Amino acid sequence: MSKGDGTRQSAPADHLPALHLPVLYTQVMEGLQVKEDGTYLDGTFGRGGHARGVLQRLGPGGRLLLMDKDPEAIAHAGQTFAGDARVAIRRGSFASMAQWDETAGGLDGVLLDLGVSSPQLDVAERGFSFGKDGPLDMRMDPESGESAAEWIARADEREIADVLWTYGEEKQSRRIARAIVARRATQPFTRTGDLAAVIASVMPRGDKIHPATRSFQAIRIHINRELSDLETGLDAALERLKPGGRLAVISFHSLEDRIVKRFINTHAKAPPANRRLPALDTFVPTLRAIGDAQKGEADEIAANARARSAVLRVAEKLAVDA
Numbered sequence: 001m002s003k004g005d006g007t008r009q010s011a012p013a014d015h016l017p018a019l020h021l022p023v024l025y026t027q028v029m030e031g032l033q034v035k036e037d038g039t040y041l042d043g044t045f046g047r048g049g050h051a052r053g054v055l056q057r058l059g060p061g062g063r064l065l066l067m068d069k070d071p072e073a074i075a076h077a078g079q080t081f082a083g084d085a086r087v088a089i090r091r092g093s094f095a096s097m098a099q100w101d102e103t104a105g106g107l108d109g110v111l112l113d114l115g116v117s118s119p120q121l122d123v124a125e126r127g128f129s130f131g132k133d134g135p136l137d138m139r140m141d142p143e144s145g146e147s148a149a150e151w152i153a154r155a156d157e158r159e160i161a162d163v164l165w166t167y168g169e170e171k172q173s174r175r176i177a178r179a180i181v182a183r184r185a186t187q188p189f190t191r192t193g194d195l196a197a198v199i200a201s202v203m204p205r206g207d208k209i210h211p212a213t214r215s216f217q218a219i220r221i222h223i224n225r226e227l228s229d230l231e232t233g234l235d236a237a238l239e240r241l242k243p244g245g246r247l248a249v250i251s252f253h254s255l256e257d258r259i260v261k262r263f264i265n266t267h268a269k270a271p272p273a274n275r276r277l278p279a280l281d282t283f284v285p286t287l288r289a290i291g292d293a294q295k296g297e298a299d300e301i302a303a304n305a306r307a308r309s310a311v312l313r314v315a316e317k318l319a320v321d322a
Helices: 025-032 049-057 071-080 094-099 118-122 148-154 157-168 173-184 192-201 213-224 226-240 254-268 298-303
Strands: 039-042 063-068 087-091 107-113 241-251 287-289 311-317
Touching: 025 049, 025 107, 025 241, 025 311, 039 049, 049 063, 049 107, 063 071, 071 087, 094 226, 107 226, 148 173, 148 213, 157 173, 157 213, 173 192, 192 213, 213 226, 226 241, 226 254, 241 254, 254 287, 254 311
Parallel strands: 039 063, 039 107, 063 087, 107 241
Antiparallel strands: 241 311, 287 311
C-alpha cells in the first residue's frame, strides 16, 4: 500500500501542475475548505501535490506548515517553496506537531496522507519495494532508527510472526517467520529481492497479489511505528485545530482507516449507554464527521493505480463552551 503522492499525467485540477496530481486531490481541497488567511499543516509533505493546492488558495496572510520524516522530501520542500514567507518547514513525524511552536497559535486545517510516497517506492535504494531489488531498509527517515535488515537479524521467530500478522494480516505469518529464521542462520538478509524470494518460496499459490505484499507492508509499518504515530498525531491535530478547523486523513489500508474512523467516532458520537453502570457526565462532542468515507472516482483509479485503495475521511472541530 502507498500514500497518495503518486504522479500521473492528467489534465490539471484547479491549475495544479499536470505532472503531479495526488490522489483524492479535489476531495481533499473541498474537505479542507481552505481560507485565504488560514493556517494549514500538511504532515506528510511527500512531493507536495496537496501542499501546492493549499498554497494556491492562501492569500498573503495565510500560512502553510510542512512536515515529513523523509530528509529527501524536506529537501524538496525547501527547493520548491524557497523564498515564500508563508511557508514553514520542519523535518519530523506529524506525531510531534503539537511540539512545533508554529502550531501554537492554532490550525485551520490538518492533512495527513498516510503510507509511503511514490518516490520512496520507486527508488530501489530506499528498500520499500519487493518489485525493485535494493538494500533492505524501509525507513522513512534513513538516518534514524533500526532498518528492516537490522530488525530481521535480531527479532525472534515469534516477534516476526506477530508483526506479520498484526500489521499485515498475513495468514501465513508463522510459516514465513519460520523460513526467515531458518535462512538467516546461514546467510543474513540484506536485499529486498532476497527477502521477497524467501517469502514467496513458502507461500501457497493462487493469491492475486504478490506473495510478499502483506509481509513488506507489515515490516514497513513496524519499522516506522506508523500506527502509533497515527494515533499520537490524531490527538495532536485535535489539540491544535481551532474550532471550525478541518482534519483530512487519507488512508491506504484497513488498519489505518480503522484507527481514523474510530478516532472521529469517539469524539463525535456519545458512547452507547449501559443500564448496569451509573450515568456518566453528559457527552460533549469535539468533532463532527464531514460526510462519509470518500474513495477515488473510476477515472482517477484508471489513471493512477495507487488511488485504488485510498480512503479519505474528513472531520471538523467543534467549539466547546467553557
